[in-house]
Amino acid sequence: MADFDQGTDTPTTVSVPDKPGLEGLEDKYSQLWRSSGTYAFDENTERGSVYSIDTPPPTASGSLHVGHMFSYTQTDVIARYQRMKGKNVFYPLGWDDNGLPTERRVQNYYGVRCDPSKPYVEGYRPPEKPAKNQRDWDVVSRQNFIELCEELAVEDEKVFENLFMTLGLSVDWNRTYRTIDDHSRKVSQLAFLKDLEAGNAYMAEAPTMWDVTFRTAVAQAELEDKERDGAYHRVSFHRHDGGKVWIETTRPELLPSCVALVAHPDDERYQELFGTTVTSPLFGVEVPVKAHELAQPDKGSGIAMICTFGDTTDVTWWRELQLDTRALIGRDGRFARETPEWITADDARERYQRMAGATVFSAQKAVVEMLRETEEIDGEPKKITHPVKFYEKGDKPLEIVTSRQWYIRNGGRDADRRQDLVNRGREIAWHPEFMRSRYENWVEGLNGDWLISRQRFFGVPFPLWYAVDDAGEPDYEKPLLPSEDLLPVDPAAQAPAGYDESQRDQPGGFTADPDVLDTWATSSLTPQIATGWAVDPSLHEKTFPMDLRPQGHDIIRTWLFSSVVRAETLASTIPWTNAALSGWILDPDRKKMSKSKGNVVVPDEVLSKHGADAVRYWAASARLGADTAYDEGQMKIGRRLAIKLLNASKFVLMQGVDESSIIGHGATAATVTNGLDRALLAQLGDLVTAATESFEKYEHARALQLTESFFWRFTDDYVELVKDRAYGARGESEQASVHADLATTLDALLRLFAPFLPFATDEVWSWWRHGSVHRAEWPTTQGWAEVAASGDAEVLDVVGRALSGLRKSKSEAKVKQRTEVASATVAAPSESIPRLHAGLEDLKAAGNARQIDVTESEDDISVTNVELVPGD
Secondary structure: OOOOHHHOOOOOOOOOOOOOOOOOHHHHHHHHHHHHOOOOOOOOOOHHHEEEEOOOOOOOOOOOOHHHHHHHHHHHHHHHHHHHOOOEEEOOEEEOOOOHHHHHHHHHHHOEEEOOOOOOOOOOOOOOOOOOOHHHOEEEOHHHHHHHHHHHHHHHHHHHHHHHHHHOOOOOOOOEEEOOOHHHHHHHHHHHHHHHHHOOEEEEEEEEEEEOOOOEEOOHHHEEEEEEEEEEEEEEEEOOOOOEEEEEEOOHHHHHHEEEEEEOOOOOOOHHHOOOEEEOOOOOOEEEEEEOOOOOOOOOOOEEEEEOOOOHHHHHHHHHOOOOOOOOEOOOOEEOOOOOOOOOOHHHHHHHHOOOOOEHHHHHHHHHHHHHHOOOEOOOOEEEEEEEEEEOOOOOEOEEEEEEEEEEOOOOOOHHHHHHHHHHHHHOEEEOOOHHHHHHHHHHOOOOOEEOEEOOOOOOEOOOEEEEOOOOOEEEEEEEOOOHHHOOOOOOOOOOOOOOHHHEOOOOOEEEOOOEEOHHHHHOOHHHHHHOOOOOHHHHHHHOOEEEEEEEHHHHHHHHHHHHHHHHHHHOOOOEEEEEEEOOEEOOOOOEOOOOOOOOOOHHHHHHHHOHHHHHHHHHOOOOOOOEEOOHHHHHHHHHHHHHHHHHHHHHHOOOOOHHHOEOOOEOHHHOOOHHHHHHHHHHHHHHHHHHHHHHOOOHHHHHHHHHHHHHHHHHHHHHHHHHHHOOOOOHHHHHHHHHHHHHHHHHHHHHHOOOOHHHHHHHHHHHOOOOHHHOOOOOOOOOHHHHHHOOOHHHHHHHHHHHHHHHHHHHOOOOOOOOEEEEEEEEOHHHHHHHHHOHHHHHHHHOEOOEEEEEOOOOOEEEEEEEOOOO
16 A cells, blocks of 8 residues: 555644745655655555556657647546555656657767668767768768667656656656666567567568668558549550550559559459450560459559559459569669569560669659550549558658568457457456547458568667578578577677677678567567566566556557557556547647647746646646647636635635644544535535546546536635634634634645645645645545535535625625625525525625525525615
């Protein structure tokens, strides 16, 4: 259980500042919480006492924006609630400094490019000012480049850490990790080796989505469609009887890679061609005509050419129809420079040389020009706009190249495994529930296994070598593996057991696997990395499976799904029992905020302007899964709330109350004798119950709304009504009743607001208690449940409305609110009459009224016949 001692000791005196304020609270408490270990996880625990959070590791090389404050605040609110409920909260924080984003930032920041063939330079330092032209950048070795990546990542992480501390995140700063540190690399490499041993990981030479700019393979989950201009070209293939078969294609440059034509089996126009062959234009290659149900009779001419490879449908046809492979586009995005062997005619080979070595764009222009020359194109290309596949971080269309890559089985090619992963998703509680359908739709729509290898420099290297035979060919079928105790390894810098460096890349020696693991392949293991899997069995047993994965809904298909895959293959379980999905932050035009759109807001400016509690209020006001507009108006409301909490607390504590005034801490339920006081406790009891239920349902926004609504009734109505009694105007007994109510309510409100407004609540706590409110227990009605149950909650609302009526009358008369009332009449329905009488004396005191008559009415409560005492 959590240690609550920090929040229960009482100082000998109450100390309230003359002018409470929010300024400086972030610096004061963020340092105090860290130095005193307020949020430290206690390893001396049992699994049942732990609440374990798989915190998203932010990309430290990325830009800070308000989205970070939004989603991380929502997670922190949950963590703080669970801690106050008695859980030993395991709340680590990682930094995702692994992969392409870090590489790109390092390249641009230092002005360097990586070339693995370059030798390592000891003590290398980049230029003080990077060259403007990339061609003039320093070219450095892989090891030098990695050192620069690690150096800059550490500096970036300090910026994020400062932001998160200012925001008041209650993470355990003693439990941080980096997705590229030794621990993470060991876990990532070991998980891969275990998947390899179990048959869940495999190498295959296959068509792969390829980004020609970054020169790396791309997984299905990293694709996005972008609308691009294109054109349909109507091109003729030749039948043996001299007839023509017209196809329409947006990629005529792929004609030399054509392996077949395909039409729907029910399309009568082409049924006589099935089983025959036709000859391709320009290159004279004979290709079969096939039937397949994926062909669309109403698209173009209804018959399509299959190339290796134009799009993912080509891959499906190629695989299912068992066609030849005639791939020509290389990893550099250019066509092969040598004429392929399947083009045999001299004139055809000469035509290919006109496009050899060209980019896709230039090759298309050349092919269209040649088709016009041979009159094998019909008319002008028909312009269209169509979706094209891009890498989510890229700016050029993807190509499909054939390459040797590593994969993890994810159900994309196995219906049984796919269903197992759908079932795992159903074991997780989704918040909100409808997000589960996004997960299932993604899993059920997979069409291939998870490609996990990347042709980059900064990342977790595959822990593999390959023996090289006497002819200099690597033996990919029998990789050389390190022992577990040697992990992490860098095969590019270390030799495998039984070899030495002199044998690297030599016949009879060895070669290292040149690739690194996809960043998601490591990020998918954050539950294992954070909990010490395979490294700290005791910690892992106490924290895994974790209790919560908070994240954005846009990466369900990547981070969330991949984490489920790894937990299933490594431990046959789910990685966490709850998934909390945050929405996007929208600009005032309801568009998603993003750096590429130029509509992001810098968090430092917002925190400086409004304060952390105000920003947290805005973030916590949004439901999980709801896209939310960036709204500084909401932040201003949050700031006013925090300031009001300080001032209302000051009033309460200036009445002479202390912890002994709280029911159950000195005062007893019998102390509360007044009907209005009992009404407040009745409402407070309802609030505690409802707020707790909301948090248990992961509906933190409703808990905040309920607490805030009660707070304003407390300050605007109750406090104003009881001031006279609080000052002792009606005797000690009535004063004691008010003091017990004020102290008990303040105590509960500080705890209820603590997850949302951590700085203001801990500041008030320090005025009359030792320790931190964040180590105090979540409020309950223990000690005053019976008196709350005996109270009539409606009394406060009824009397409060009557007080509003008196105030309104004075405002309309344009007099001060303290102007004395000689007499007034309050009319109310019959059921409200006893409630008015229960608080009548307080109403008279608050309204400064000599006489108030109560009459029955069928209408709602109204205040009439207000006679004011004339001023001097």
